[in-house]
Amino acid sequence: MALVVKVKYQGILRRLTLQLREEYVPEINMDALKCKIRELFKLNPNADMSITYTDEDGDVVTMADDVDFLDAVRQGLNPLRLDVSLATEPSNSERSSTPAEQRNEGMEPLLEALRKVSDPTYHLRALSEVPVLNSVFSSPAVAELMRLGTANFGSLFESQSRSGPNRETPNGSE
Incomplete structure (x- = not known):
């Protein structure tokens, strides 16, 4: 049978x-x-x-x-x-009931660490915020280095930086 x-x-x-x-x-x-x-x-x-x-x-x-x-x-x-x-x-109701913010909760420190590793200009931009070094960062050579580094690596995390406060520089200013 x-x-x-x-x-x-x-x-x-x-x-x-x-x-x-x-x-x-x-x-x-x-x-x-x-x-x-x-x-x-x-x-x-x-x-x-x-x-x-x-x-x-x-x-x-x-x-x-x-x-x-x-x-x-x-x-x-x-x-x-x-x-x-x-x-x-997960069931459909579980998937739809969890907001994207909750699914990505706690990811910001990881993204910030990745920004530091992946963007060679990250630390240069941090130093550019120090008033005493303004003259160094206004030189054409450093300005070109910053432009090239940002052009090549800055877009890696551009979408994440748009989703929250501006994180283009370590202190949140542009």
């Missing part, structure tokens, strides 16, 4: 046929079923998945082990419709 299994993952529906031994016992176990599902959807072999189905009473039931799988098959649902989600996937 054969059992048709329709598996849905991220809106994609795939179909597979399982052979049943007598008394509605599938020839594969739950681990083999998960392996087949990973192959069908080209999922990571280590992906931790959650599988649910709707039973004969209309209840959504989680299929976690061989006992649950056998119970689902013995209900005589043909096709057996399975919904798969990965345990590491």
